[in-house]
Amino acid sequence: MGKTLYINGVIRTMDDKNSVYDSMFVRDGRIEDLGDYDSLKEKYYDAEIVDLQGRLVLPGFTESHIHVIEAARSIVDLNLKGIETFEEFKNVLISFSKSKDTEWVIGSGWDEGIFGGRMPNRYDIDRVINDKPVCLVRQDGHSMVLNSKALKLLGLNEDENIRISKNAIKDDEGLTGLFYEEWVFEILGLVMERIDESYFENALMVLQRELLKSGITMVNDIMTQYPRIFKIYKRLQEEGKLKIRMACGGLGKSKELEKFLELEDGMKIKKAPVNIF
Numbered sequence: 001m002g003k004t005l006y007i008n009g010v011i012r013t014m015d016d017k018n019s020v021y022d023s024m025f026v027r028d029g030r031i032e033d034l035g036d037y038d039s040l041k042e043k044y045y046d047a048e049i050v051d052l053q054g055r056l057v058l059p060g061f062t063e064s065h066i067h068v069i070e071a072a073r074s075i076v077d078l079n080l081k082g083i084e085t086f087e088e089f090k091n092v093l094i095s096f097s098k099s100k101d102t103e104w105v106i107g108s109g110w111d112e113g114i115f116g117g118r119m120p121n122r123y124d125i126d127r128v129i130n131d132k133p134v135c136l137v138r139q140d141g142h143s144m145v146l147n148s149k150a151l152k153l154l155g156l157n158e159d160e161n162i163r164i165s166k167n168a169i170k171d172d173e174g175l176t177g178l179f180y181e182e183w184v185f186e187i188l189g190l191v192m193e194r195i196d197e198s199y200f201e202n203a204l205m206v207l208q209r210e211l212l213k214s215g216i217t218m219v220n221d222i223m224t225q226y227p228r229i230f231k232i233y234k235r236l237q238e239e240g241k242l243k244i245r246m247a248c249g250g251l252g253k254s255k256e257l258e259k260f261l262e263l264e265d266g267m268k269i270k271k272a273p274v275n276i277f
Contacts, residue, residue, distance in 0.1 A: 003027050005044050007037050009052030014059050024057065029267070060217025068221040068246070069192075069229055072203035075210065078107025080114075081139060089114045090128045097129055102199065104150075104191065105129060108137040120145045121169070122177030135191050137184060144184045146177040154190050200232050208244055217244055223275050224248035226260045230269075237268045250274040 006024045011034060013019045023040045025033040025047060033040060078096045083089050089110070097105050112119050125134050125147035133150035137143075151157060157175055162168045167180040179187060211219065224230050230250070236242040249272040250260040257274045265271060 003044060003047040004050055005040060005047040006050045006052055006057070007041075009055055009057050011057040012059075058215065061215050063211070063216050063219040065222055066219050067223060068204070068207065068219060069200065069225070072200070072207035073106070074108065075206050076199075076203045078105065078136075079109050080107055080136065081109035083110065083114055086114055086116075086124075093125075093128050093134075097132060103132065104195065105132050105134045106191065107135075108141075109139045110136055110145075111139050119143070119169075119178055121171075122146060122148045122151060122175075125177065133191075135188070137188070142184060143178065143180045144187065146179070146187070148177070150191075151175055151177055153194070154187065156187070197232055200229065201236065204232070204236065205241065208242075211244055218246070219244060220247045220249070220272060222249050223251040226250045226252040226256055230260070233269055234266065237266050242268045244268070246270070247272040 004026045006026065007022065009022055009024070011021045011024050013021070013034065019034070021034045021036065023035055023037045024031060025040055025044050033043070078093065080089065080092065083092060093105070093107075096107070110120075114120070115124060120136075122145070125136070125145060126149075129147060130149060133153050134147040135150055136145050138145075146154075146156075156162050156168075162175070162183065163170075165183065167183055169176045169178040169180075211217075224233070224246075230248060233242065233246060233248065246269050248269060250257050251274070252260065254276075257276075260274065261271065263271060
């Protein structure tokens with residue numbers, strides 16, 4: 001990354017003295033020195049010069065509590081918020097499915113008003129899309145609906161725990177595709193296991209752009225699934241694509257988390273407390 005001297009700015013440090021400088025020296029992505037131009041230009045004579053043209057520079061903001069993958073998915077997945085009628089729902093679902101070259105159609109944000117005030121089922125979704133698996137989470141995150149293709153691919157009708165659960169709704173033909181509470185998290189995990197890593201990488205890059213546009217340079221990822229999602233973060237760090245810093249709270253099986261705790265922190269990624277459920 002090299003050495004860069006930023007000059008002609010209004011650099012507010014937000015330190016105890018509320019110090020303000022016009023120049024800043026950065027080496028390999030880290031701020032090493034602050035001061036006035038005349039003093040810094042002599043010390044760092046061989047650094048690349050970037051003229052800030054009087055712009056304000058502030059320390060980056062930290063997002064203290066975020067579910068990174070879920071936030072990233074909310075940007076790239078189908079957004080059903082504001083959809084009020086089944087006709088709108090149908091058109092948006094078909095359009096999204098055609099525009100995305102993906103095996104699954106994943107979305108969120110619906111409420112039962114779309115379906116005349118009742119909770120939806122697989123038959124409602126099958127009427128619109130039956131050749132691709134569809135997974136749609138309600139706007140509150142406490143319920144979801146799958147179409148028949150998704151139920152079959154996930155083998156949910158054969159799962160004894162699901163068959164006896166009151167939060168997996170059934171009719172005379174088996175599961176209706178409507179699930180509540182614990183099954184939302186469980187089934188989303190099963191769906192995500194079947195999604196290619198390129199989906200996650202694309203979603204993360206889109207989220208990163210939005211964060212940086214808002215001045216957010218560090219996030220506290222409350223639940224980082226280990227090892228899969230953590231390995232994606234690490235690869236992006238090694239490839240130089242990860243621009244934000246991340247504190248990652250490991251989520252996984254106990255034996256896997258033991259390995260997580262032994263990992264060394266990287267330039268952009270640091271370990272945070274693990275999650276035990």
